[in-house]
Amino acid sequence: MERIRRNIMAGLLASLPLLLTVWVVGIVFDFLVAAGRPLVLAVAGAVDTWAPGVAMILQQSWFQTGLAAFVTLLALYVLGAATTAVLGARVWHLFDRLMARIPFVESVYGAVRKLIASFQQAPAGQQRVVLVEFPNPQMKTLGFVTKVFTDTETGQEIAAVYVPTAPNPTSGYMELVPVENLVWLDWTANEAMQFILSGGTSAPDRLTFGKS
Known part of the structure; x- marks a missing residue:
């Protein structure tokens, strides 16, 4: 047996x-x-x-x-x-403007466009891939910073972090985390996605687990 x-x-x-x-x-x-x-x-x-x-x-x-x-x-x-192409990019820009004028459609289309754009360009010149504490301070999980806010009362920087699930990164959850609590990784978005899809088996050899 x-x-x-x-x-x-x-x-x-x-x-x-x-x-x-x-x-x-x-x-x-x-x-x-x-x-x-x-x-x-x-x-x-x-x-x-x-x-x-x-x-x-x-x-x-x-x-x-x-x-x-x-x-x-x-x-x-x-x-x-x-x-x-140059002409195609102009036509696509006009299409975006048209979609932005349609009620309800603009909410969904605009949100998806912003999400894709956020993955293409890191906020404030920083790396996008981070580690956040979860489910306790001794453990961390991989996330993507999609936006950085400033607390209107304290001035503290707060990051919106999308935490995908493995091996299906299309599902996950959002966290609002103080920037000082994040561990910034020098991984590219593609390297991070390979790490998630492979369940951690495909990853760069470098890793910063503590605060940078």
Whole structure:
């Protein structure tokens, strides 16, 4: 029984990276399919009158899945190429201004845009990746500083820290932490994300655990 238990645990640990990879890829693939499927269905409806055979193929679930994912990837590529060009950047800026004028939509869209921008540029020239005390002073967890406030009464600097969960960084919680209680790391955002996704197994060799 001990050998059976040991072999099962060894097999689980050996397959865990593959299972997590399949899980993450599955989430991304489902998103791509869901985003591209309406366009595939619209094309199938448009060609049904003059090419029913083609429409029948387009309506097959397996074909919709593959084509929808391909169309979405192609659209993301074109969008990324356009936003990096000068003219595309201007058009995207105008689109942002339009979204900012739509009630309710502006709240959600603007919040997401600010979150993405906060990860692209560190506040006040400081490093973004930090350690915060959790769940007790002897233990710390990894977080990302998204904004730094100033207490209107005391003048103390307070940092808004997003603490992601592992291995799924899309869920987490927010903490307001005095800046002097943070431990600033010289990790990049990509290194920190690899650390979270890998459950701590993939990380830089350098680490400052105490106050810097």
